[in-house]
Amino acid sequence: MDFEAMMKMPQVAEIGYNTYVINEYGLDAMFLIVGDEKALLIDTGTGVFDLPMLLKTLTDKPVQVVLTHGHPDHAGAIGWFDEVYAHPDDFEMAQRLSYEGRRIYAKSILRMNPNAPITADYTVRFEKQPKLLPLFEGETIDLGGRHVMVFETPGHTPGGLSFLDVRERICITGDACNGNTLLLSFGGEPHPKQTLSTLQKTAEKLISLEPLFDRNYNGHVGYGGSAFCLPQPYSVSRDMKSLCEDLLAGNEKPEEQSFDIGGKEGKSYHALRGAAGIRYTDAAAK
Numbered sequence: 599m600d601f602e603a604m605m606k607m608p609q610v611a612e613i614g615y616n617t618y619v620i621n622e623y624g625l626d627a628m629f630l631i632v633g634d635e636k637a638l639l640i641d642t643g644t645g646v647f648d649l650p651m652l653l654k655t656l657t658d659k660p661v662q663v664v665l666t667h668g669h670p671d672h673a674g675a676i677g678w679f680d681e682v683y684a685h686p687d688d689f690e691m692a693q694r695l696s697y698e699g700r701r702i703y704a705k706s707i708l709r710m711n712p713n714a715p716i717t718a719d720y721t722v723r724f725e726k727q728p729k730l731l732p733l734f735e736g737e738t739i740d741l742g743g744r745h746v747m748v749f750e751t752p753g754h755t756p757g758g759l760s761f762l763d764v765r766e767r768i769c770i771t772g773d774a775c776n777g778n779t780l781l782l783s784f785g786g787e788p789h790p791k792q793t794l795s796t797l798q799k800t801a802e803k804l805i806s807l808e809p810l811f812d813r814n815y816n817g818h819v820g821y822g823g824s825a826f827c828l829p830q831p832y833s834v835s836r837d838m839k840s841l842c843e844d845l846l847a848g849n850e851k852p853e854e855q856s857f858d859i860g861g862k863e864g865k866s867y868h869a870l871r872g873a874a875g876i877r878y879t880d881a882a883a884k
């Protein structure tokens with residue numbers, strides 16, 4: 599890699615032995631977990647840089663690719679790969695992603711990140727799409743001397759998955775439960791799993807997994823240009839569970855807002871508690 603190309607690569611932080619987070623300029627975060635036999639890439643990002651070239655600098659092992667969910671900032675660069683594992687409920691979403699949609703997303707987030715060495719013009723056009731392969735809760739990915747457990751954490755999307763790295767005791771949750779968990783369907787029909795009650799069950803599942811992990815990373819470390827790749831506050835799942843309960847019971851009144859993401863507008867509700875935040879539509883309020 600020449601010097602100029604290297605300067606434009608996204609920031610990589612080592613968060614454990616052979617464990618990396620790739621901060622795609624504040625657009626999203628990807629994770630690379632390297633075992634003795636192979637490596638696991640969790641999410642592919644929006645697709646605004648040469649991801650295979652970066653992976654070569656981090657590992658010489660074959661890379662298996664999995665998705666936390668099918669949104670453009672996580673599944674946008676699946677076109678680099680031949681095979682990608684995801685929950686089947688998010689297959690259609692990942693297959694529907696367009697160059698234009700990914701570019702609009704990159705443009706809106708990079709605007710908040712004045713230090714990014716790239717622009718939305720770096721959005722890669724992919725010629726082909728990979729074969730999508732199904733992945734479900736209960737499966738364990740064996741990387742050779744290192745295991746990653748798979749859990750279904752729907753709500754933000756119907757096919758949301760979280761990954762638990764047993765050795766480093768790290769849980770990688772994508773956008774399933776964080777300070778800005780969106781339950782919005784972006785113009786399409788809302789899926790029956792994109793609801794507050796589904797999100798509450800996801801938070802309860804993450805609480806039940808707490809004995810197995812010390813750190814919980816969401817899919818947006820470095821959001822909006824923040825330089826730091828820190829895990830979420832440990833309280834986030836408990837805050838989310840109680841917030842969902844109170845919203846469903848009418849004990850918490852959300853703030854009414856309008857949203858405009860990727861050119862799609864609508865009315866939404868916003869509620870915050872501790873480390874947890876939710877933005878949702880009428881369709882998700884059940």
Ligand SMILES: [Zn+2]
Nearest residue numbers: 667669754773
């Ligand atoms: Zn998302």
